[in-house]
Amino acid sequence: MKELITSLISDAVARARLSGDLASDQAPFTVERPGDSSHGDMATNAALVMAKAERKAPRAVAEIIARYIEPRADVEEVKVAGPGFINFRMAASYWHSEIRRALAAGPSFWCSDLGRGRRVQVEFLSANPTGPLTVGHGRNAVLGDTLARLYEATGHQVTREYYFNNGGRQMRLLGESVRARYLEELGRAVAFPEEGYQGEYIREIALGLVQRHEAALAEEPSLEPFRAAAEERIFGEIRATCEHLRVGFDVYTNELDLIRAGKVDKVLAALEGRGLVARYDGATWLRGEPLGLPKDLVLLRSGPDREPTYRTTDIAYYIDKLSRGFDLVVGVFGADHIAEHQGVVAALRALGHDTACLRTVIYQFVTLMRGGEKVKMSTRKATYVTLEELLDEVGPDVARFFFLFRKSDTHLDFDLDLAKTQAPENPVFYVQYAHARLESVLREAAKAGLAVPADLAAVDLALLSAEELAIARRVLGFPEVVGEALDALEPHRIPFALLELAGEFHRYYNKPANRIIGSDRELSRVRLVWARLVKGCIARGLELIGVNAPERM
């Protein structure tokens, strides 16, 4: 439709110029779906952008262009409006053929081949296995997984990847914490490591080691058994929580493997070779100045172990990613990681890597609200809420919807009271209810011996009302919403679009005149076809964000 209108306008402008009614060159104009549907199906600003060069009032230019637009059967109305927009209204017959096309295509109508098989990697969550997932991780996981779903639905080949640090200081501290608890359980007095992990889960891991090995590890010189036990146990819990949230990964990459494969050493050598490394204060530094960074950044810590910082392995990880031939590499990060990521990208550029394929989605923090008050999140206090606890409380449908129901770069207040409400003010139930209602209607129809006609040629779509057509237009535009959400990397547009569609449907459904199953069988059959179309769109939309579309509630 957009292409059609664009060419109609271009042709009209060209012909107006030929006959001398317009003097200036064609300026770049836009063709858009107006926000207000009473303005028609498509609108262009062509006259507005040309007005100055034409030295005429925008409306006058619009009138000229409109006069030259070739009449067509599927364009019902061309109208100049407002400050000089040209509005187009498509004929009902156009929408009828679109509805037929959508129904004939079935579920594939909601997908597209926009991606043409391009390979996309989405790296997300990437929480280190030092403790249970938090509510903030939930936002990350749902954003990343939903982006992946959107890419899949638009013909991309997607790899979901989870990267984690298991070789650094934090994991060492974790291992030391486990060892300390282990020795405590054996009745030995030990000093708990400074900055160690206090959580109760550490003691559980230690207890597991006591059960398995009894006192055999008491004199163990290496930290490795403790560290590995902690990683294994915590990672198992992370995976379980992800499953609960309907999030999965294709590839797990970790820091230790990169180090063992020598990839971190290679990065250091490459940086050294380009004169980007400095040594002072006992540490090895990445020079900030040549990279346009405000200061130097540590690559290797001082001290006997010369441990690489997370930053150094991050650079190695990104080089590894870039070498794998993805067309697009998307990362999902919390706001607190922005500066760090910029440092990594700067280093990649300095090493001569092409970073044009990198995209980032940054999200702000999540606050849980209960009873109108912020739930204080503190590791020390008992008020800490894990993602698993949140999921137990509200379930994956609500959690996913709520995490997506904000633009990612705004702060998210997660209202637990609203989340648990099974009433229309809860947007998740509002949308799911629209689906369940449609499902119920189709069930009722089947009971009444009214099948949805398989042969679309057998129904007369002209029987659809203006209200039904309006809803159908919104539904038919859904693939565009998906495309736009992906272009902007803004998955929140999907739940918002679903909420609007559900609202329009509920309003329609509530009017007695709109009974889908009625005494007029011909009319009922058309409405059933329409109902199936609307239901299909809601179901698909929910699937895209990983929320169930229930048949009954």
Place this chain on the structure above:
RNA sequence: GCGCCGGUAGCUCAGCGGAAAGAGCGCAAGCCUGCGGAGCUUGAGGUCGCGGGUUCGAGUCCCGCCCGGCGCACCA
């Protein structure tokens, strides 16, 4: 101090440079012989943080300022 992100109705938030600024909640007043009322209708409620600029046109883009969040670790 520097960087990133926010500031839109009482609250929580949508809003691709376009037409008279939207939704939900809350508030006020209504609608149940009905394919699911887990729903719907109507109303009140706004200096789009402030001040400049760009533009035919700015909530949207640019600059400055104010307020809030986050970062500016040899933590990730």
